[in-house]
Amino acid sequence: xxxxxIKTLVASAAFGLALTGMAYAEPVxxxxxxxxxxxTLELVTSTKAPDxxxxxxxxxxxxxxxxxxxxxxxxxxxxxxxxxxxxDRGRDLWNKAIGKNSESCAGCHNGPESMKGLRAVTPRVxxxxxxxxxxxxxxxxxxxxxxxxxxxxxxxxxxxxTLALISMQSRGEVxxxxxxxxxxxFWEKGKEIYYTRFGQLEMSCASCHExxxxxxxxxxxxxxxxxxxxxxxxxxxxxxxxxxxxxxxxVRDTRAETFKPNSDEFKALELYxxxxxxxxxxxxxxxxx
Amino acid sequence: MTRQLMLVTLAAMAAATPAISxxxxxxxxxxxxxxxxxxxxxxxxxxxxxKVMTTNALGNCVACHVIAALPDVPFQGNIGPALDGVASRxxxxxxxxxxxxxxxxxxxxxxxxxxxxxxxxxxxxxxTGKAPEADLPPILTAQQIEDVVAYLVxxxx
Numbered sequence: 001x002x003x004x005x006i007k008t009l010v011a012s013a014a015f016g017l018a019l020t021g022m023a024y025a026e027p028v029x030x031x032x033x034x035x036x037x038x039x040t041l042e043l044v045t046s047t048k049a050p051d052x053x054x055x056x057x058x059x060x061x062x063x064x065x066x067x068x069x070x071x072x073x074x075x076x077x078x079x080x081x082x083x084x085x086x087x088d089r090g091r092d093l094w095n096k097a098i099g100k101n102s103e104s105c106a107g108c109h110n111g112p113e114s115m116k117g118l119r120a121v122t123p124r125v126x127x128x129x130x131x132x133x134x135x136x137x138x139x140x141x142x143x144x145x146x147x148x149x150x151x152x153x154x155x156x157x158x159x160x161x162t163l164a165l166i167s168m169q170s171r172g173e174v175x176x177x178x179x180x181x182x183x184x185x186f187w188e189k190g191k192e193i194y195y196t197r198f199g200q201l202e203m204s205c206a207s208c209h210e211x212x213x214x215x216x217x218x219x220x221x222x223x224x225x226x227x228x229x230x231x232x233x234x235x236x237x238x239x240x241x242x243x244x245x246x247x248x249x250x251v252r253d254t255r256a257e258t259f260k261p262n263s264d265e266f267k268a269l270e271l272y273x274x275x276x277x278x279x280x281x282x283x284x285x286x287x288x289x
Numbered sequence: 290m291t292r293q294l295m296l297v298t299l300a301a302m303a304a305a306t307p308a309i310s311x312x313x314x315x316x317x318x319x320x321x322x323x324x325x326x327x328x329x330x331x332x333x334x335x336x337x338x339x340k341v342m343t344t345n346a347l348g349n350c351v352a353c354h355v356i357a358a359l360p361d362v363p364f365q366g367n368i369g370p371a372l373d374g375v376a377s378r379x380x381x382x383x384x385x386x387x388x389x390x391x392x393x394x395x396x397x398x399x400x401x402x403x404x405x406x407x408x409x410x411x412x413x414x415x416x417t418g419k420a421p422e423a424d425l426p427p428i429l430t431a432q433q434i435e436d437v438v439a440y441l442v443x444x445x446x
Contacts, residue, residue, distance in 0.1 A: 200412045200428060201401040202392075212368050212399065218345075218352040219364035252418035255428075257411045 026214060027065035027223075028072070032283075034171075036078040041172050043281035050278040052179065056210055057224075062280055063232075066214075066223040067288060071235065075287040083164060083233035083285035086240045090165030093158060100148030105162075108146070112165050119170035119282050123271040125182040132186045132267050135166055136242070154261040155245050164231050164240060164285050171284030175228050177274045190272025193265055199256025205273075208250075225250070227270070228277040229286030236289055243270050314389075314406045314427045322394035323382040328404070328431035333439025341433050346416075348403065348429060348437060358444065369400060374446035384441045388434055403429040403437075 045062040209225030230243040244261040310330040342350040353368040389404035
């Protein structure tokens with residue numbers, strides 16, 4: 001753990017000096033091959049755009065391609081990836097008898113590996129209830145209904161540590177959220193939000209992440225705003241961020257009144273944004289700045 | 290009320306009330322995107338205009354525009370055209386219109402409207418992410434628009 005932290009500090013300091021002499025920049029041509037405890041794993045970080053995006057772009061890229069060399073390197077080795085601390089914390093929580101009657105996640109679900117695949121297909125419409133479910137919604141149901149606990153905050157530490165742990169179980173799997181059938185109305189709603197120009201700056205997600213990706217807005221190299229890498233360790237915040245937390249920041253930056261994490265709007269938007277990344281690998285926990 | 294307190298109060302009122310000659314955002318007359326008259330009647334100050342253009346919380350024009358004439362300003366974005374030579378491409382009335390509400394010159398443009406107070410979807414209270422508590426002020430004041438225009442007209446080829 002200490003080792004993780006030290007490397008993070010060094011990398012952040014170097015990062016501050018790195019951004020000089022910029023110009024238009026294509027997503028960096030690089031491969032994400034991760035050194036982990038179980039050997040190496042190559043992730044799909046760019047691929048053909050899914051059918052529903054064919055009219056607006058040919059290729060989709062993970063946000064990893066738009067980051068500085070140092071930041072990209074941190075994600076290539078689990079030992080350097082500061083997000084792993086949160087995965088470890090999530091594992092401790094998973095095994096702990098925290099329920100009102102001493103239930104633990106492990107008691108009902110066995111190891112976290114039982115969650116393999118879930119991150120690649122969520123948000124999704126739950127077959128039984130017809131509700132749109134994020135991973136956080138599933139966790140919340142177990143925490144409140146099956147363990148008799150007070151709800152965890154949607155963006156609190158416990159929720160995000162657990163999210164990091166669950167997401168890691170699907171690392172390397174290809175994002176494949178359903179957009180048709182019962183998901184269709186949610187997806188349409190998310191799409192409408194994606195293209196709405198919010199706030200006093202009148203900007204939509206598409207204004208930055210579709211029409212201007214690859215360009216620089218002040219010092220920021222605009223990516224496609226993909227969420228296959230979430231949750232992500234953000235160097236700027238020295239903490240882990242869920243996708244909807246990132247949305248809050250982006251909407252706020254348009255001088256708009258944001259939506260809240262777990263609002264119907266952000267859940268629909270998360271589904272839609274996830275679908276723009278269908279075909280990319282789940283990165284488990286990524287590193288961004 | 291003591292004399293001193295009265296003076297302070299008067300000064301505060303003067304600061305809060307726009308000058309009589311100032312044109313409100315909703316009353317600006319655009320002709321094909323142009324605004325031919327000054328919004329304030331007070332000549333703009335190019336030095337103050339430059340400050341507005343390079344300050345994040347104000348115009349932050351350099352977030353999207355390169356101004357090669359300002360090599361000391363770090364991290365200039367490249368989303369819009371470089372502003373060098375812009376005064377040779379547009380006259381003052383056109384520039385004032387572009388800064389106040391560029392959408393009337395470039396339909397659907399990504400560039401924000403800096404002197405506009407209505408017609409927004411979920412506007413927030415500046416960068417707080419919260420709903421505004423009072424009427425929304427424009428991003429820049431009338432005088433700040435004039436100051437920016439005063440700087441832009443110096444950018445000749």
